[in-house]
Amino acid sequence: MDFISELAIARYEKIGETLGKCVERIEKPKTFSDIIDIVVTDKYVGIPIFLSLMWAVFQFAYSVSAPFSDAIDVFFSWCADIASGIENSYVASFLSDGFFGGWGFVLVFLPPIAFVFIALTILEQTGYLPRAAFVVDRAMTKVGLQGKSFIPMLLGFGCNIPAIMATRTIEDETDRKITIMVNPLMSCSARLPVYVLFAGVFFKEVAGAVITFMYLLGIALAAIMATLFRKLVFKGGPSPLLMELPPYEVPSIKSVLMSSWLRVQIFLKKAATILFVGAVIMWFLTTHPWGATNGGEIMENSYASMIGHAVEPITSIFGLDWTAGVALVGGFLAKEIVVGTLAMIYGVGEEEVTDVITQHFTPASALALMVITLVYLPCLATLGILRQELGSWKWTGFVLAYELILAYIVALIVYAVASVVI
């Protein structure tokens, strides 16, 4: 136990001692919060209630926000179609694929992120989130984290950016750092298209189980790494969870929207810039040298192809050719780009890519690619947030290094086992 915790306990003991001498205790009337707390902190149903509510948050964020994302997508696709009609092919390509494609690509993520913030703000302002941290504290302590780490970890399934930003609620600096450092291992929704594509093509009958395996693998790796960091890098145990449980409140719509908007603004300012620039860079790499690629028509001559061939000696260990290398490099900009890049390289739409994919991958190499996508590097926007929240390039570099090494080891094991078994 650290000094601050001991001090807090000593203070409470002193307060209790003083109150005992001068205050006559009477039976405390039951409050509204007491009634709710009987249920939400119950030892049997407390954790299932918490998990159910978190599932509701994700349903709300991704299902209810879908029409808004699609509306944005439709609008920017319409803009891109108009821009593609410009006579100058270079300007047309830049505007349609780079500019409108880039902005559209960034902004389709805005609704789910905003909805996650709205849902979590509601839970926060009702006073439920502190109870949730209390409920899961014991399980988290076993892997070197604490109760408050659970919310950011869970948010990581949606998007690592708000998840890492949510670690600001953790007061202890070491606990916060460890939570940030293992958060990119939680499989964000941007990785899902890769799992769905490859599991659907190579593991049709058990596709759901394979996808679930990827999520469980992410959780297991995060738990292992958090334990290792706690034991090897940051000595000492996680700080005890000391928190006052506020009374339950009914949040006002205005305060929920205001609070959510403040968080969305941070996302827009920090992440959208990086994602937009990333999309433009991807356009540049796949269409240049302009003459050699014939305006993006001959992919083999592009800078992207050069990059793919440069990383091929590494990716070939997992049975992956240069096309997977380009997709993974693109995935560093944003994980959603992996599937889109493969479609671009093979010269087919995202729906037709399934037919071509079996010519470039085996079931074992597909599994390896999924594992690499899960572990290898956080996307560029997450990297920016990592740097911002860790406050140093040293720790950011450490995260990148351990993830690359971990991806290599885990993918190699999975590829070797899958090559024998499948």
Added chain:
Amino acid sequence: MKLSSAVLFIITLVIGIIEILSGLSGNAIALIPSDVFGGLVMLTISAVFLRGLTHREHYAFYEFGSIMLLTFSILYILVMLANGLDAVIVGEEWNIIDDLRIEMILLPLAIPGTSRLIKERRELPP
């Protein structure tokens, strides 16, 4: 109140089990989708009602179980409306029957418990 808890426990338990089984087998039944996670949520709600049957403060579990049922009913209605709006935006066909879930029909059953909770909020200190 214990009778209401018992009835809601059985209803949510049966629905939860069917949703999980149909989710694992891939065979959806009318109004009950193939949804393993949705089924687990229903099992959780049923567990809250069941816990109330054996707990001294049984009314708290009945009220909270009811508000959970209400929350998920509203959530599924929102998802249904979002799917309809999405279909309009992307120009696809949408059949409201495909998105109807039994949890929406259970919404009225959640009202008595929720009303009790709202009443307690007015009467008790926060």
